[in-house]
Amino acid sequence: MTALESTPTVAGPPAGAARPAGRRRDRHHRGALRWIVLAAVVAGAVVMLFPFGILVLNAFKSPAEYSTSGPLSLPTEIYTSGMVDFWNRVNFGQKLWNSFFIAGSVAVLGVLISLFNAYALGIGRVKGRLSIVVLFLMANMLPQETLIYPLYYIAKEIGLYNTQLAVIIIFTVIQSAFGTYLLASVFGTFPKEVLEAAALDGASKWQTLWRVVFPISRPTLSVLLIFFFIWTWNEFFIPLIFLISNDNQTVPVALGVLEGDRLMDATTTSAAALLGVVPAIVFFLIFQRTLARGITAGAVK
Amino acid sequence: MVATPSTPHARPRSRGRVASGIGEGGRAYWLYLLPGGLLFLGVIVVPFVMNLGLSFAKWPGVGELTWVGLDNYTELFADDAFWASFRNSIAMIVAMVIAPTVIGLLLAAVLFDVIGKRFGGRSASALRAMYYLPQIVPVAVAGIVWGWILRPENGALNRLLEAVGLGDLAQNWLGDPDTALPSVMAIMVWVQIGYPVVIFMAALQRVDPELYEAAEIDGAGWFRRFRAITLPQIRPETFVVTLTCTIAALKVFGPIFVLTRGGPGNATNVPSYFAYQNFFEKARVGYGAAVATMLTLIIVVLSIAFIRVQAASERKERG
Numbered sequence: 207m208t209a210l211e212s213t214p215t216v217a218g219p220p221a222g223a224a225r226p227a228g229r230r231r232d233r234h235h236r237g238a239l240r241w242i243v244l245a246a247v248v249a250g251a252v253v254m255l256f257p258f259g260i261l262v263l264n265a266f267k268s269p270a271e272y273s274t275s276g277p278l279s280l281p282t283e284i285y286t287s288g289m290v291d292f293w294n295r296v297n298f299g300q301k302l303w304n305s306f307f308i309a310g311s312v313a314v315l316g317v318l319i320s321l322f323n324a325y326a327l328g329i330g331r332v333k334g335r336l337s338i339v340v341l342f343l344m345a346n347m348l349p350q351e352t353l354i355y356p357l358y359y360i361a362k363e364i365g366l367y368n369t370q371l372a373v374i375i376i377f378t379v380i381q382s383a384f385g386t387y388l389l390a391s392v393f394g395t396f397p398k399e400v401l402e403a404a405a406l407d408g409a410s411k412w413q414t415l416w417r418v419v420f421p422i423s424r425p426t427l428s429v430l431l432i433f434f435f436i437w438t439w440n441e442f443f444i445p446l447i448f449l450i451s452n453d454n455q456t457v458p459v460a461l462g463v464l465e466g467d468r469l470m471d472a473t474t475t476s477a478a479a480l481l482g483v484v485p486a487i488v489f490f491l492i493f494q495r496t497l498a499r500g501i502t503a504g505a506v507k
Numbered sequence: 508m509v510a511t512p513s514t515p516h517a518r519p520r521s522r523g524r525v526a527s528g529i530g531e532g533g534r535a536y537w538l539y540l541l542p543g544g545l546l547f548l549g550v551i552v553v554p555f556v557m558n559l560g561l562s563f564a565k566w567p568g569v570g571e572l573t574w575v576g577l578d579n580y581t582e583l584f585a586d587d588a589f590w591a592s593f594r595n596s597i598a599m600i601v602a603m604v605i606a607p608t609v610i611g612l613l614l615a616a617v618l619f620d621v622i623g624k625r626f627g628g629r630s631a632s633a634l635r636a637m638y639y640l641p642q643i644v645p646v647a648v649a650g651i652v653w654g655w656i657l658r659p660e661n662g663a664l665n666r667l668l669e670a671v672g673l674g675d676l677a678q679n680w681l682g683d684p685d686t687a688l689p690s691v692m693a694i695m696v697w698v699q700i701g702y703p704v705v706i707f708m709a710a711l712q713r714v715d716p717e718l719y720e721a722a723e724i725d726g727a728g729w730f731r732r733f734r735a736i737t738l739p740q741i742r743p744e745t746f747v748v749t750l751t752c753t754i755a756a757l758k759v760f761g762p763i764f765v766l767t768r769g770g771p772g773n774a775t776n777v778p779s780y781f782a783y784q785n786f787f788e789k790a791r792v793g794y795g796a797a798v799a800t801m802l803t804l805i806i807v808v809l810s811i812a813f814i815r816v817q818a819a820s821e822r823k824e825r826g
Contacts, residue, residue, distance in 0.1 A: 330536025
């Protein structure tokens with residue numbers, strides 16, 4: 207009610223005598239308004255979380271109970287055999303390992319390649335470095351569709367089709383394109399005195415890289431490592447094309463193919479989707495602080 | 508994320524070796540570009556050129572390849588499915604760029620200076636995490652979650668509508684050509700919203716609080732401060748968010764694959780899925796390559812335009 211009464215003051219009272227009274231009223235009105243704002247923001251957050259909530263509610267419901275009392279009721283008993291059956295049917299443990307192996311390898315190799323490239327570009331300042339950096343940046347924007355068929359064809363020709371190695375190589379290059387761009391600009395501001403001191407000490411380029419540049423830039427590298435891991439874990443398109451046999455598939459591909467083919471009933475789908483969501487939430491909780499640092503750093507160069 | 512220039516590890520080094528450092532010229536540094544450069548050539552440059560070449564050919568993926576010049580492109584411009592997919596790209600831009608940026612700006616400002624200041628930073632960051640959650644889930648998995656909620660029979664959304672007495676609104680959300688695209692758009696807003704919120708909240712932290720205090724003393728209301736201070740101050744981040752989200756919107760594939768496979772008809776088809784269909788379902792490799800090339804062209808042109816506009820507006824600001 208107070209909010210209604212005092213709406214005209216929202217735009218701010220004009221200068222002069224009206225000001226002190228207006229400000230007092232404004233503060234008063236904000237006191238009520240802030241609760242309304244809070245309620246609105248919380249309501250929005252509830253809508254955001256609704257899909258996850260309803261998913262958890264049904265992941266442990268028996269198919270019989272789902273068909274009689276629907277998706278909105280609380281489960282009367284915790285039914286886990288749907289999830290266990292799904293786990294065994296698709297050999298979910300193996301899918302987790304595949305995802306972990308591919309994403310982990312890409313993260314390590316991608317950071318290594320980014321480090322080498324950026325060492326040459328940012329610290330070595332090789333000729334033409336600007337155009338090389340732009341090239342890497344462009345590669346990062348390319349839609350994967352424009353590379354996919356030739357990659358698929360080449361992989362078939364050299365016997366790498368349907369292998370995890372092919373996916374690892376491709377994503378190492380794609381992720382390191384971004385990593386090179388980012389690290390090269392970070393290394394551009396690398397303290398010169400440090401490098402000079404290393405040179406005076408007689409360190410070779412290789413030694414300078416590993417004993418000076420690497421330890422100093424470790425915080426940046428660890429952010430890149432985590433980002434490469436999560437990005438690769440979440441990838442769908444290229445793994446979908448390249449990993450056709452069940453034994454090789456990653457978590458998103460295994461779930462996506464099953465759902466795309468509408469092969470699962472409602473409770474199995476919710477159990478399966480929950481299994482796909484949980485690792486992501488675990489990573490989020492583990493890496494929360496690094497992620498927050500990284501997302502925002504990415505935005506302002 | 509700049510590496511902190513701390514003091515170097517001043518370990519005693521074996522003296523007497525030839526100083527081979529920065530003074531000597533950059534030739535040896537080329538060696539470090541070699542592994543990355545070769546991989547880049549094999550995985551990006553060669554496939555890119557091959558794809559471009561394929562777009563001028565007819566090829567079912569095996570056997571004879573026939574060069575057809577610009578035939579694929581002329582066919583493309585007359586193909587309703589192609590235009591439908593690009594119209595849907597515009598819908599994706601609305602859902603993944605415009606809506607999330609506008610909502611994200613308001614939400615970030617509210618979280619930062621209403622919730623954060625009146626209810627404490629912890630409640631602001633807890634709420635931010637809730638809005639960000641969909642961003643961390645693999646987008647294909649997010650698609651599965653929503654496909655499940657929107658199931659026509661016994662799906663959670665239809666049941667919820669019935670429960671609140673709006674049962675007439677229950678639909679086959681993804682199966683009906685009229686509701687499929689709006690449903691996918693709504694899902695993408697849900698997926699995307701957390702990204703601008705996080706970026707903009709971080710951006711707000713570097714805005715000088717004195718600006719707000721001065722404006723408040725001058726009697727500017729919240730919305731006026733939002734328009735006069737917040738928006739111009741965080742413009743660099745707004746540019747980055749709109750550019751990266753536009754590229755993501757043009758590339759979107761996973762949710763379409765999982766939710767609708769481009770259907771019903773071509774109601775939710777997008778260029779990347781359309782290219783995929785031609786490559787792997789219809790064995791029309793040349794045609795698919797032409798679609799992918801067009802998509803690339805649009806992304807590159809848009810990015811360059813974006814960066815130009817940003818540079819120009821920065822120059823104008825400096826005077």
